[in-house]
Amino acid sequence: xKNDGVKIIKxxxxxxxxxxxxxxxxxxHVKDNKVIKVEGDPDHPxxxxxxxxxxxxMTQYMxxxxxxxxxxxxxxxxxxxxFEEISWDEAFDLIEEKMKxxxxxxxxxxxxxxxxxxRDIGGWISMLAYAYGSPNWMFGLSGISCYTPRxxxxxxxxxxxxxxDASQWLEKRYDDPEYKIPEIAIIWGQNLxxxxxxxxxxxxxxxxxxxxxxxxxxxxxxxxxxxRAKIWLQLRPGTDAALALGFIHVIIKENLVxxxxxxxxxxxxxxxRTDGKIPIFLKEKDIKKDGSDLNFVAHDAxxxxxxxxxxxxxAYDKTGAKPSMDGAFTITLADGSKVPVKTxxxxxxxxxxxxxxxxxxxxxxxxxxxxxxxxxxxxxxxxGALHWGLPIDTIPSTVPTSQAINxxxxxxxxxxxxxxxxxxxxxxxxxxxxxxxxxxxxxxxxEVMNKRIGIHDYGCIKDFRAWAQPDKVLExxxxxxxxxxxxxxIQTANPIACTGMEPQKWHKAIKKLDFTVCVxxxxxPTAMLCDVILPAATFLEKDSLKAWWVPLQAIKKVVEVxxxxxxxxxxxxxxxxxxxxxxxxxxxxxxxxxLKSAGITYxxxxxxxxxxxxxxxxxxxxxxxxxxxLRPDKKQGFRTPSGKIELFSSWLEKWGLDPLPxxxxxxxxxxxxxxxxxxxxxILATGRRMGPFFHSEHRQIPWLREQxxxxxxxxxxxxxLKYGIEHGEKVCVENWLGKIxxxxxxxxxxxxxxxxxxxxxxxxxxxxxxxxxxxxxxxNVNQLIPMGHEGKAGLGSPIKSMxxxxxxxxx
Amino acid sequence: MTEYGMLIDxxxxxxxxxxEIACKQExxxxxxxxxxxxxxxxxxxxxxxKLFITNIPHxxxxxxxCAGRVKQGLEPACVKHCMARILTxxxxxxxxxxxxxKRKAILWTKG
Numbered sequence: 001x002k003n004d005g006v007k008i009i010k011x012x013x014x015x016x017x018x019x020x021x022x023x024x025x026x027x028x029h030v031k032d033n034k035v036i037k038v039e040g041d042p043d044h045p046x047x048x049x050x051x052x053x054x055x056x057x058m059t060q061y062m063x064x065x066x067x068x069x070x071x072x073x074x075x076x077x078x079x080x081x082x083f084e085e086i087s088w089d090e091a092f093d094l095i096e097e098k099m100k101x102x103x104x105x106x107x108x109x110x111x112x113x114x115x116x117x118x119r120d121i122g123g124w125i126s127m128l129a130y131a132y133g134s135p136n137w138m139f140g141l142s143g144i145s146c147y148t149p150r151x152x153x154x155x156x157x158x159x160x161x162x163x164x165d166a167s168q169w170l171e172k173r174y175d176d177p178e179y180k181i182p183e184i185a186i187i188w189g190q191n192l193x194x195x196x197x198x199x200x201x202x203x204x205x206x207x208x209x210x211x212x213x214x215x216x217x218x219x220x221x222x223x224x225x226x227x228r229a230k231i232w233l234q235l236r237p238g239t240d241a242a243l244a245l246g247f248i249h250v251i252i253k254e255n256l257v258x259x260x261x262x263x264x265x266x267x268x269x270x271x272x273r274t275d276g277k278i279p280i281f282l283k284e285k286d287i288k289k290d291g292s293d294l295n296f297v298a299h300d301a302x303x304x305x306x307x308x309x310x311x312x313x314x315a316y317d318k319t320g321a322k323p324s325m326d327g328a329f330t331i332t333l334a335d336g337s338k339v340p341v342k343t344x345x346x347x348x349x350x351x352x353x354x355x356x357x358x359x360x361x362x363x364x365x366x367x368x369x370x371x372x373x374x375x376x377x378x379x380x381x382x383x384g385a386l387h388w389g390l391p392i393d394t395i396p397s398t399v400p401t402s403q404a405i406n407x408x409x410x411x412x413x414x415x416x417x418x419x420x421x422x423x424x425x426x427x428x429x430x431x432x433x434x435x436x437x438x439x440x441x442x443x444x445x446x447e448v449m450n451k452r453i454g455i456h457d458y459g460c461i462k463d464f465r466a467w468a469q470p471d472k473v474l475e476x477x478x479x480x481x482x483x484x485x486x487x488x489x490i491q492t493a494n495p496i497a498c499t500g501m502e503p504q505k506w507h508k509a510i511k512k513l514d515f516t517v518c519v520x521x522x523x524x525p526t527a528m529l530c531d532v533i534l535p536a537a538t539f540l541e542k543d544s545l546k547a548w549w550v551p552l553q554a555i556k557k558v559v560e561v562x563x564x565x566x567x568x569x570x571x572x573x574x575x576x577x578x579x580x581x582x583x584x585x586x587x588x589x590x591x592x593x594x595l596k597s598a599g600i601t602y603x604x605x606x607x608x609x610x611x612x613x614x615x616x617x618x619x620x621x622x623x624x625x626x627x628x629x630l631r632p633d634k635k636q637g638f639r640t641p642s643g644k645i646e647l648f649s650s651w652l653e654k655w656g657l658d659p660l661p662x663x664x665x666x667x668x669x670x671x672x673x674x675x676x677x678x679x680x681x682x683i684l685a686t687g688r689r690m691g692p693f694f695h696s697e698h699r700q701i702p703w704l705r706e707q708x709x710x711x712x713x714x715x716x717x718x719x720x721l722k723y724g725i726e727h728g729e730k731v732c733v734e735n736w737l738g739k740i741x742x743x744x745x746x747x748x749x750x751x752x753x754x755x756x757x758x759x760x761x762x763x764x765x766x767x768x769x770x771x772x773x774x775x776x777x778x779x780n781v782n783q784l785i786p787m788g789h790e791g792k793a794g795l796g797s798p799i800k801s802m803x804x805x806x807x808x809x810x811x
Numbered sequence: 812m813t814e815y816g817m818l819i820d821x822x823x824x825x826x827x828x829x830x831e832i833a834c835k836q837e838x839x840x841x842x843x844x845x846x847x848x849x850x851x852x853x854x855x856x857x858x859x860x861k862l863f864i865t866n867i868p869h870x871x872x873x874x875x876x877c878a879g880r881v882k883q884g885l886e887p888a889c890v891k892h893c894m895a896r897i898l899t900x901x902x903x904x905x906x907x908x909x910x911x912x913k914r915k916a917i918l919w920t921k922g
Contacts (some may be wrong), residue, residue: 037836040892051892053832193825193894203894206823222862224825691827702842703835707828748856749864 006031010041010609012553014546015119015492016521016567017061017538018054019694020196022120022546025610026051028558035059035540035559044610045171046201046551053692057703058540062561066522066700066764068535069562078511079529081769088563091532096577098515098531099132102486108133109451110486112473114140116493117695118147118198120544120555122433123441123594124571125491126466130442131575131582135452138468140493142501143790143797145393147198151435152464152795153402156651158423159639160630161435161549162406162415164385165422166204169550169621171612174211178622180419181208184230184381186216186374188405189240190389191223194689197389199424199548205387213385216374218243220685221714221756222749231374234751237685238395238666238801239364244404245661246360247375248352251411256379261413265625265637267644268345269323270296270309271331275339279660280653282331282341284308289334296642297331298323299343306331314635314643344648351660363663365751379412383419390687391800396789397664398796399460403649404661410645416622423630425619427552427612428598432545437466441590442579451483458794459655471790471797477509487515491536491567496525497762497776498696501785501797502737519570522700525762525773535564542566545591545605550619552598553610657793666801667789673803680735680803682719683754686781687800696760711779712745714756715806720746723806730809733757735802738783741809755806757781814920815876817890818906819868820897822915826852826866830889830898837877837888847874848889868898870919876900 007030014022025044029037038058042049061067071091076082086094102110113129113136115121129137139146154161164185170176185208192202205225209215217226218233218240226232235243251257262268271282284291287306296309300321306329307318316323326349328342342350357368378384386409392402414420426432431439453476454461454469461469477485488510493499500506510516510529518530527533541564544555557566568587575582584590591602598611605611613620618629628634637643641650652659670677692704699705713733715725725731727746732739733755742757750756762776777783784804789797827850834846853865868889877887881900885891890898899906903920910916 049891050894050896051829051833052827052894053829056829056832056836056892059836193827203825203827206825206895210823222864224864224866227862227864703832706842707831747854748862749854 004031006036009556009558011540011556011558012044012546012610013055014539014544014555016536017058017540018052019119019697020054021118021199021548022539023047023196023199023201023548024051024055026055028540030558033559035062045173045612046168048173050203052196053704053707054694054698057698057701058538060701060703061698062538062540064522064700067561067564068521068523068533069564070535071563072533074531078531079770079773081528083533088565091534092573092577095517095532095574099487099578102515103133106484106486109136109448110134110484111136112468112485112488113137114488114490114493114495116140116499118433118548119492120433120539120546121492121567123431124568125489126434127441128489128571128575128578130440130444131579133444133448133578135444135449136468136473137466138470138473140470140495140499140506141797142471142785142787142799143396143398143795144465144467144470145398145795145797145799146390147393148465148467149393149398149795150388150402152460153399153406155436155464156640156646156649157403157406158410158415158645160423160425162409162421163198163200163424163549164387165419165621166200166208168201168204169422169612174207178418180383181211182213182381182383182385182419184216184378185213185385185387186218186378187225188218188386188388189391190387191219191221191689192387193224194691200387216377220751220754221688230377231370233366233370233374235364235366237391237683237754238669238798239663240392240395241397241401241404241661242355242360242363242663243366243371244401244408245352245355245663246357246364246371247378247408248404248411249355249360250357250372250375251379251408252349252352254376256376257411258413262345262411263325265645266410267296267642267646267648268343268348269298269325270344270642270648271298271306271329271341272344272347272648273339273341274347278658279342279347279648281648281650286333287331291334294641299327299329300324309642311642314637348647348660351662355663378408383417384409384412384414385420386414393796394687394799395801396667396791396796396798398791399652399657399793400661400664407647407661410647415645416624418622422621423624424549426547427550427619428547428617429619430545430547430552430595430598432547432594434466436464440466441594454794459657460651461794463651463655469790469794471788474505474509474787477512486513488513489517490526490530491519494520494524494526494696496529496773497780498760498782501782501799502787503776503780503782504738505787519567521564522764523768524696525768525776528768528770528773534570536570537561537564537566542568543587543591544568545594545602551610551612552605554602554605554608556606655793667798668803669801676736676803680805682804682806684733684735684757684781684784684802684804685754685800686757686785687759688756690758693760696762699762700764711742711758711761713742713806714745714747714750716750716752717746717748718752719755720744723808725806725808731806732809733781733784733804733806735784735804737786740779740781740783742779755804814903815901816903816906816921817870817876817919818899818901818909818913819917819919820899820913820915821865821867821917823895823897824850824866824868825895826850826864827894829892829894830868833888833892834874837880845871845873847871867917874921876921
């Protein structure tokens with residue numbers, strides 16, 4: 001306590017508030033139970049005293065006049081904007097009554113639990129969905145196109161997630177002697193200073209730049225980092241897989257593969273049958289009558305015999321053997337028939353052979369020479385880091401694309417090494433927000449989980465992540481088949497303005513339901529359509545915890561703002577009402593239970609504020625595959641079916657997908673839809689980040705909104721000239737699905753054949769009731785992007801590679 | 812009287828505008844009017860056709876070099892929060908000595 005009555009409290013950030021994926025340490029200045037200032041905590045290793053504009057605006061956010069402060073009940077027609085304030089008891093009673101009725105009449109699966117992006121919600125909304133009994137926990141972005149495809153692909157390739165090591169696991173950061181500054185960092189599709197994505201602080205790259213890291217930037221836009229990069233590759237949106245395969249081609253052709261690493265740690269010697277239409281693994285069961293389906297086969301270069309890779313023992317069944325990396329063989333199966341087989345490595349090289357830099361230039365527009373230069377530069381770097389962004393998720397071919405890019409750090413041995421791509425686990429294995437199908441607070445019986453929407457359509461939806469598939473959910477709301485959808489619980493999401501593609505359809509869908517609840521901090525176009533609206537607390541008004549990836553940290557309740565309640569408290573109260581014997585009487589008991597793997601209580605975490613895992617802990621780098629820290633059996637290797645990095649993927653094979661990476665043309669393009677292209681000759685990309693705003697948030701915060709008043713469309717000067725468009729004037733962006741009117745931002749940073757529209761726009765200052773809905777229909781670019789174009793795996797959607805035309809708006 | 816200045820290592824300014832908001836928060840300045848600093852962005856097509864983006868924090872007449880904070884031994888609010896850590900506040904004579912170390916810098920003085 002200082003003399004002037006100001007108390008300074010140390011805590012850490014997440015949402016709600018700055019909106020982002022959180023992580024920063026802050027010092028909160030409190031006077032008379034009111035937050036008067038927020039500053040960066042200089043002792044926190046994540047941000048080291050810095051803090052971004054959105055967090056520095058927290059006082060305007062928390063005490064905004066339009067902030068929802070009491071629960072609201074709809075009294076007029078849906079969307080009419082007539083609400084009545086009710087007490088929390090009335091709100092909980094009403095929700096309990098309506099949702100229990102749906103459960104009784106139609107089954108719990110008839111309610112969808114709909115969340116937004118990586119906010120502090122995953123643990124708590126899944127807890128509520130499962131306490132209620134619904135398996136339909138969902139993130140509403142078409143094709144779950146935000147990090148999940150990359151997470152899935154990383155998880156099945158090397159058994160773990162990996163992110164660039166910017167020394168975030170080390171308390172002394174860049175100064176720790178164990179750390180190495182990356183010589184080269186590839187930034188693949190992300191404008192880092194404008195964002196802190198996927199549990200990463202964007203400005204760490206500026207720290208690295210100052211310390212000598214050189215950059216290769218892959219982006220259709222010239223970002224700030226791109227303009228300072230050694231090489232900037234301005235690719236055609238949606239062709240990232242071809243570019244990655246071009247890199248792989250060069251790395252193999254020019255002998256830049258880290259062969260020691262590939263031989264030792266990947267499944268490259270395992271044999272694949274090439275007698276069928278698509279290659280599949282040769283398993284022990286194919287060659288031995290009682291052989292296992294889990295064990296693989298390789299060729300021994302020493303004896304010339306075939307041998308079995310025992311996935312359980314993590315060893316070959318022959319001592320003194322050396323598996324052949326290359327080769328095509330004929331093998332006799334258990335039934336006596338003979339089949340041709342090849343090693344994964346031989347097949348892998350044949351696959352990459354097709355993607356010559358010249359062919360890749362035709363596909364991607366990136367000059368062949370630049371592809372060669374960039375591939376060499378990355379492969380020769382020691383260490384080389386590879387950072388990738390959302391555009392890898394927002395294409396229907398996200399699976400082969402993520403796979404090809406993931407392979408780059410595997411082929412060069414930049415995995416779990418200092419300054420490369422480090423394996424990222426929840427700190428201390430504490431799961432507050434499950435990114436894969438395990439780790440939820442509650443669980444449902446298999447027969448209930450079997451009703452999850454999308455589970456029968458897509459293998460990886462079934463096996464990898466517990467979310468319902470959103471494109472299939474929307475379809476089912478209208479079809480009512482195989483069972484009707486009657487309610488939706490919307491929390492940390494604004495599908496009408498942001499996460500919903502074809503928001504026209506989400507609008508109809510939400511209005512069609514019997515009962516909808518929205519939990520938010522402000523009235524939004526989505527909340528306006530709901531029956532009950534609950535006022536959520538910011539991160540300064542709640543207790544919580546975070547382990548994405550490190551540190552493990554406490555979020556502390558500093559003040560209260562009127563009747564706002566935290567998402568956790570709201571969900572906890574309803575869990576008690578929906579589930580008999582719900583095991584957690586309060587948040588403290590819940591948090592203590594989540595912290596068991598860390599061996600501490602929530603109070604101890606609060607006292608420490610943040611904690612980094614100690615050396616030797618499985619959630620601390622480096623080289624954990626060598627030290628037996630990744631697998632449950634503590635053997636060397638990885639948490640994959642074979643224990644190796646699977647360049648040829650057994651999971652993809654299991655799901656009926658191509659086990660090797662390939663290029664797939666975006667669904668709308670001059671090649672895929674030449675007739676549409678004649679009428680809509682520009683590629684429409686969306687979603688580039690805006691510093692002052694996080695997705696659809698912050699348009700009502702004065703300090704942030706003054707940074708940018710209106711949504712813009714980036715258009716190249718040559719293109720603008722061609723269409724008679726001047727900087728700052730209003731233009732229509734139109735395609736066969738819809739039309740918006742925004743301001744032209746004429747700028748050379750964008751490719752002449754591409755326009756970039758901003759996402760998430762609505763106008764809190766405009767009329768909220770229907771039909772206006774805060775002007776969302778005038779500017780929401782998602783109206784030009786379809787639902788139902790998810791990729792073959794149920795993941796990915798064409799969010800950044802649509803087609804459109806642009807013309808001067810009348811009047 | 813000691814003359815103070817602001818050394819701006821502008822090569823690394825990303826244009827995030829944290830300095831602008833840090834200033835507005837510190838002085839509870841209203842939106843709609845400039846605070847003590849405004850970041851200017853230049854997107855240049857250089858003679859060799861290379862695109863280059865430069866951002867420069869411009870300190871306005873409203874900047875008081877956070878005299879109150881400095882008196883308490885604190886850094887100015889913008890210096891503290893700068894996400895790219897490009898601002899150094901100090902005595903002009905000390906800052907002048909730092910310039911050769913920096914790659915590209917502007918020394919801002921108030922006169």
